[in-house]
Amino acid sequence: MRINERRSLWRRMKPYFTVFDGPLAMILFLLLAVSMVCMSSAGVDFPGRMEGQVRNAVIAFVVMWAAALVPPQTLMRLAVPVYTFGVALLIAVFVFGVVKKGARRWLHIGFDIQPSEIMKIAMPLMLAWYFHQKGGLVRWHSFLVAAALLVVPVGLIQLQPDLGTSLLVLASGFYVIFLAGLSWKALAGLFIAGAGSLPIAWSMMHDYQRERVMTLIDPTTDPLGKGFHIIQSIIAIGSGGFSGKGYMQGSQSHLEFIPEHTTDFIFSVYSEEFGLLGILGLLFIYLMLIARGLIIAANAPNLFTRLLAGAITMIFFTYAFVNMGMVSGILPVVGVPLPFMSYGGTAFVTLGLGIGILMSIQRHRKLIQT
Structure with a gap:
């Protein structure tokens, strides 16, 4: 009887323990292993940083597990409420937000939250739902409506100001619009319009944003000021050579020449210590992640899931490409x-x-009605 009870309990609990996609879980495990090794070196001068990284990974794992249990049909029903809630929070930030380092990006509700992060998922969720409702009848005005849905949160985030997050939200929405069938002619028109509006965009940028662009063009114009951080980052990446200086042996990071070397510039620390071989290994892991995501998108059973999976996958690509590009x-x-x-x-x-x-x-691809 006990054996039967155990078998019955396992049958009830089995769905909760078999939600993970094997290849995706293995790729994530490899990435987290590299992350922990790198953080144990980069965060050695920051007490509690390694423990915090482990805590963040555990929380992210729980969130991942919970999200994997939610059927895509439920995600579709949540798209409009989540998007609306996210935009409402962005408006609340604009009115009641907490100012830190000259930017109004947070809401204090006993603790600080950054609502713009919600839009990185809410934006593709909303646009995937919108195009799914259109079915195969996507016309030019449908793309205009989608663009309006995208511009509202991007504009609110840019007002904070937060250029990095606004670009990521813009990219997440653009990927859905592109995958929904935006023509190459329209893309060419957008490119020409974007190039023509650069002078206007330049005049609307904040001073610190203009300084970043000028530093990109020639960081040596202010090597001890605005260009110092990027110069030191480039030195760290180049000094790693073919095989790197070795674990915990990075001079640029441990002598604190690299800024934010546990956050935005952690790739510089990793490159200095593990060299070109380490970089190629990390790039291979990211390529596997992107490839697996695109395979899931290609096998998705309906338009909503295809657009959502494709956009989320390309968000990972954007994160990695932009971060590595900026520190290089x-x-x-x-x-x-x-x-x-x-x-x-x-x-x-x-x-x-x-x-x-x-x-x-x-997981639910066979259960979804197309």
Whole structure:
């Protein structure tokens, strides 16, 4: 009788322990292993930083597990409320937000939250729902409505100001619009319009944003000021050579020449200590993550899940590309973390939620009615 009871209990509990997509879970495990090794070195001068990284990973795991249990049909029903709630919070930030370091990005509700992070998932969720409602009847005015849905939160985030997050939310929405069938002619028109509006955009940028662009063009114009951080980051990456200086042997990071070396600039620490071989290994892990996400998107059973999975996957690509580009001096510094590597609880949770949604789409693909 006890054996039968145990079997019955396992049958009831089994769905909660088999929600993970094997390949995706293995890729994430490898990435977190690299992250913990790198953080144990980068955070050695920051008491509690390593413990915080472990805590963030555990919270992200729980969020991922919970999201993987939620059927895509439920996600579809939540799209409009979550988007509306996110926009309402952004408006609340604009009116009641907490100012830190000259930016109004947080709401204090006993503790500080950054509502803009919600939009990184809410935006593709909303647009995927919108295009799914249109079915195969997506016309040019449908893209205009989608663009309006995208511009509202992006504009509110930019007013904080938070260029990095606004670009990520913009990218997450753009990927859905592109995957929904935006024509190449329209893309060319957007590119031309964007290029033509650069002078206007430049005049609307904040002083610190202009300084970042000018520093990107030539950091040596102010090597001890605005260009110091990026110069030191480039030195750290280059000094790693082929095989790196070795674990805990990075001089640029441990002598504190690299700024924010547990957060935005952690790739510089990793590159100095593990060199080109380590960089290629990390790039391979990210490529596997992106490839697996695109496979899940390709196998998704309906338009909503295809668009959502494709956009979330490309968000991971954007995170990695922008972070590596900015610390290498290819892109302006905009404060974008390296996925599952940089220290930060909010980003970890957001990324864990994205992984969980991909797992949910893969797990429920046979149960979804097209």
